[in-house]
Amino acid sequence: MGKLVEEFNTYRAKMNTKILASENKVMKRIYSLDTLTYQDGALSAKNKEMLGLATSMVLRCDDCIKYHLEKCYEYGVTTAELFELFGVTNMVGGTIVIPHTRRAVEYWEELTSREI
Amino acid sequence: MGKLVEEFNTYRAKMNTKILASENKVMKRIYSLDTLTYQDGALSAKNKEMLGLATSMVLRCDDCIKYHLEKCYEYGVTTAELFELFGVTNMVGGTIVIPHTRRAVEYWEELTSREI
Amino acid sequence: MGKLVEEFNTYRAKMNTKILASENKVMKRIYSLDTLTYQDGALSAKNKEMLGLATSMVLRCDDCIKYHLEKCYEYGVTTAELFELFGVTNMVGGTIVIPHTRRAVEYWEELTSREI
Amino acid sequence: MGKLVEEFNTYRAKMNTKILASENKVMKRIYSLDTLTYQDGALSAKNKEMLGLATSMVLRCDDCIKYHLEKCYEYGVTTAELFELFGVTNMVGGTIVIPHTRRAVEYWEELTSREI
Amino acid sequence: MGKLVEEFNTYRAKMNTKILASENKVMKRIYSLDTLTYQDGALSAKNKEMLGLATSMVLRCDDCIKYHLEKCYEYGVTTAELFELFGVTNMVGGTIVIPHTRRAVEYWEELTSREI
Amino acid sequence: MGKLVEEFNTYRAKMNTKILASENKVMKRIYSLDTLTYQDGALSAKNKEMLGLATSMVLRCDDCIKYHLEKCYEYGVTTAELFELFGVTNMVGGTIVIPHTRRAVEYWEELTSREI
Numbered sequence: 001m002g003k004l005v006e007e008f009n010t011y012r013a014k015m016n017t018k019i020l021a022s023e024n025k026v027m028k029r030i031y032s033l034d035t036l037t038y039q040d041g042a043l044s045a046k047n048k049e050m051l052g053l054a055t056s057m058v059l060r061c062d063d064c065i066k067y068h069l070e071k072c073y074e075y076g077v078t079t080a081e082l083f084e085l086f087g088v089t090n091m092v093g094g095t096i097v098i099p100h101t102r103r104a105v106e107y108w109e110e111l112t113s114r115e116i
Numbered sequence: 117m118g119k120l121v122e123e124f125n126t127y128r129a130k131m132n133t134k135i136l137a138s139e140n141k142v143m144k145r146i147y148s149l150d151t152l153t154y155q156d157g158a159l160s161a162k163n164k165e166m167l168g169l170a171t172s173m174v175l176r177c178d179d180c181i182k183y184h185l186e187k188c189y190e191y192g193v194t195t196a197e198l199f200e201l202f203g204v205t206n207m208v209g210g211t212i213v214i215p216h217t218r219r220a221v222e223y224w225e226e227l228t229s230r231e232i
Numbered sequence: 233m234g235k236l237v238e239e240f241n242t243y244r245a246k247m248n249t250k251i252l253a254s255e256n257k258v259m260k261r262i263y264s265l266d267t268l269t270y271q272d273g274a275l276s277a278k279n280k281e282m283l284g285l286a287t288s289m290v291l292r293c294d295d296c297i298k299y300h301l302e303k304c305y306e307y308g309v310t311t312a313e314l315f316e317l318f319g320v321t322n323m324v325g326g327t328i329v330i331p332h333t334r335r336a337v338e339y340w341e342e343l344t345s346r347e348i
Numbered sequence: 349m350g351k352l353v354e355e356f357n358t359y360r361a362k363m364n365t366k367i368l369a370s371e372n373k374v375m376k377r378i379y380s381l382d383t384l385t386y387q388d389g390a391l392s393a394k395n396k397e398m399l400g401l402a403t404s405m406v407l408r409c410d411d412c413i414k415y416h417l418e419k420c421y422e423y424g425v426t427t428a429e430l431f432e433l434f435g436v437t438n439m440v441g442g443t444i445v446i447p448h449t450r451r452a453v454e455y456w457e458e459l460t461s462r463e464i
Numbered sequence: 465m466g467k468l469v470e471e472f473n474t475y476r477a478k479m480n481t482k483i484l485a486s487e488n489k490v491m492k493r494i495y496s497l498d499t500l501t502y503q504d505g506a507l508s509a510k511n512k513e514m515l516g517l518a519t520s521m522v523l524r525c526d527d528c529i530k531y532h533l534e535k536c537y538e539y540g541v542t543t544a545e546l547f548e549l550f551g552v553t554n555m556v557g558g559t560i561v562i563p564h565t566r567r568a569v570e571y572w573e574e575l576t577s578r579e580i
Numbered sequence: 581m582g583k584l585v586e587e588f589n590t591y592r593a594k595m596n597t598k599i600l601a602s603e604n605k606v607m608k609r610i611y612s613l614d615t616l617t618y619q620d621g622a623l624s625a626k627n628k629e630m631l632g633l634a635t636s637m638v639l640r641c642d643d644c645i646k647y648h649l650e651k652c653y654e655y656g657v658t659t660a661e662l663f664e665l666f667g668v669t670n671m672v673g674g675t676i677v678i679p680h681t682r683r684a685v686e687y688w689e690e691l692t693s694r695e696i
Contacts, residue, residue: 001436010584011566012566015566015567015568015569015570018569018573018579018580019550019565019566019569020231021580022543022580024548024550025268025548025551026265026268026269026542026548026549026550026551026554026555027550027551027554029261029265029268030265030551030554030555030559030562033258033261033262033265034207034559034658035137035198035202035208036257036258036261037203037207038204038257040377041196042194042197042199042200043197043201043383043696045158047163047166047203048200050167051166051170051201051204051205052204052208054167054170054171055170055171055173055174055204055205055208055209055552056208057598058171058174058175058442059174059175059208059209059560060641061524061560061563062563063562063563063566064208064560064562064563066165066540072694078158078652079602080157080604080625081158082160083158083218083602083604084157084158084164084604084606085159085167085605085607086177086599086604087153087226087606087607087610088153088154088164088167088168088171088531088606089167089171089196089605090442090610090611090648091149091150091153091179091386091442091443091499091605092168092175092443092444093171093175093441093442093444094406094438094439094440094441094443094444094445094638095439095440095610095614095644096440096441096639096641096644097442097645098610098643099641099642101599102591102592102595102596102599102643105595105598105599106595108163108527114579115598115630116598116600116601128450129294131443131451131453132450134258134453134457134463134464134554135434135449135450135453137464138427138431138464140428140431140432140434140435140618141435141437141439142432142434142435142438142439142613142617143431143435144617145450145609146435146438146443146446146613147440147544149606149609149610149613150443152605152606153606153672172444174558175442175444176293176436176481177408177447178447179447180443180444180446180447180451184306185325194246196256197413199256199259200256200258201272202251202256202258202259203256203257203258203259203262204258206258206259206558207258207262207558207559208558208560209557209558209560210522210554210555210556210558210559210560210561211266211296211556211558212288212291212293212296212556212557212558213260213558214262214295214296214644215293215294215295215296216252217251218243218247218248218295218659221247221250221251222247223249225454231250232250232253232254249419250509252409257558258568263499264514265555266555269551269552269555270552271504272422273548274542274545274547275548275549277376278482279511279514280552282511282515283514283515283518283549283552284552284556285551286515286518287519287521287522287552287556288520288556289519289521290519290523290674291523291556292409296556301687304548306526308478311370311565312506313506313507315370315375315506316372316374316376316505316506316507316512317507317515318367318372319372319373319374319378319501320374320501320512320515320516320519321503321515322374322375322378322496322674323374323498323501323674323675324516324517324519324520324523324528324674324675324676325376325381325523325572325673325674325676326638326670326671326672326673326675326676326677327378327412327463327671327672327674328404328407328409328412328672328673328674329674330411330412331410331411332408333367333375334359334360334363334364334367334411335363337363337366337367339365340368345481346370346371346449347366348366349525373500374497374500374501376642377493377500378497379492381493381494381497381671382671384489384490384493385490385668385671386668389660389664390658390660390661390663390664391661391665393662395630396664396668398627398631399630399631399634399665399668399669400668400672401637402631402634403634403635403637403638403672403673405628405635405640406635406638407638407673408637412672426622428621429622429623430624431622432621432622432623432628433623433631435617436618436628436631436632436635436641437631437635439613439614439617439641440632440635440639440644442589447690452661458607461609461638470644470696475682476682479682479683479685479686480682482685482689482695482696483666483681483682483685485696486659486663487668488660488663488664488667489619489667490664490666490667490670490671491663491667492672492682493680494667494670494671494675496676501633518683520676524638525676525679526679527678527679528676528678528679562669
């Protein structure tokens, strides 16, 4: 894993711990519901992570994109599949999605440890 | 097909014809690129339509939702799969997606000609 | 209660019943978590409904606005308080919030059974 | 003027009167600042209305689109210019802008009293 | 005050000075109207800052969040109140608000000079 | 050219090359269509770049803003024109556009090599 991936995960883990430590019931349930949401069901976990990634892209949330890219990588999404997902999200969401696609490609390169 | 489906498709077809008749090159290419985007490739057309639907839901575009619901129905997406997609989009996009989910369910009932 | 209020509540109740009947676990938990979110706590339910209304306004979701307007009315929010909330949301969210403010005023008139 | 134009303007005028009658200082100043924003200056009023229309399209506010379409029409924007603006906004904002473009074309036909 | 708070305020002050120095009438009035918006009235300044924070969170503007966090801190919003506001904004706006919540918690720790 | 401009262009060029090298047909056509969109036509390229900038501002995409600021600078947009465009976008999009306006002013200073 490269530097971008490590930095993102370290910060994410540290702050999530604080949010959960706050004992706010709504925030805690959002976190546990979020885990439930992406589990295998009528749709596979892989397909759900692709939905999570695509929706994060059109809503243009770089941290959400990083998180779902990792999950997609774990579930074996290929680079060709990823770029087709980029095609859909850049069409639906427009060219304002391009800068997020650039950063997604950079993060994907780190995850896969190879240049595209 | 029920009334909602018919009204949507009639208006959509009528106005698309006008937009394409305008001979604006950019608009025409957007339309043809849109068709290309959802064709079978590394991802199946069915999976791409689900990505189109999910992104339309979090961006809260009712007409886009209707369009992709029809395509999902044509490609055999089941009601159980659809509701899992609703789960993802309502989690990612929040409770502001609920009103669009209500209208999506109503449209889906018309498409499938049966009550949920 | 006037026509707008009745129509909104009838449709909302009918479709919510269908969504909950689907037995999709994620959707069901979102609904129950939504109820929990607005209960009295460190912040009063009234203040939380005002937060719900303000966030719905800047995200420009008319149905969400209607729902929270009703709750604000039940909790005794005054017309003067409401307009100050409109001031904040129209400043933060810009003039694209104005059309939603117009519809909010119309709905508020029905709720309070008097013209503004 | 056709039916869509008349309905929009009647409702808009009626509700704006109520909002201004509320004597909320922030809302009143937003309205007067809004008028100031689109006056001739370093940029012409025509160019500013096109900026107002383009931003309303990517933010997908149909009422704002209608308002600025009328102003663009008054300032002599041509149908060819309008469609090039549609090209930019559909590229920047993506295919979720298409349904709003369809309704914009319908409104423009009423304003210009001729079919496209 | 810690490093995040200082950096944000220094940059913000420097650039605001430039914007106001430009003598653009609309921009100047937006700034002065913004100040007016959050003053005590039918709603307290504290409540208005919470509305400002909540709307900034669902619109996902980190700088706006920082600004309103400072104001909320000045007006005595407690950590428990803040987390209930986070609950509302993460429910309304969805899990895409989580990364902004993480950064908000980090900023709040600096403002209050203690770890959560 | 200053540091911000150079960094933005270097990263942008590097990642665009990778995206185009992926041979994904949809992404490639989006890029070429994007170029076509801003060419002289019924509207001048200068006017189209201002539309591109204004829409990027209300959608709050800093990288898109930087790109269109450069193009606006190349086409001779003046600082006075730019600030009037800022007026429109901050009114339409609200005060959440202010932080992006601050960064836009900083970038414009680098492009024009003079302080505002």
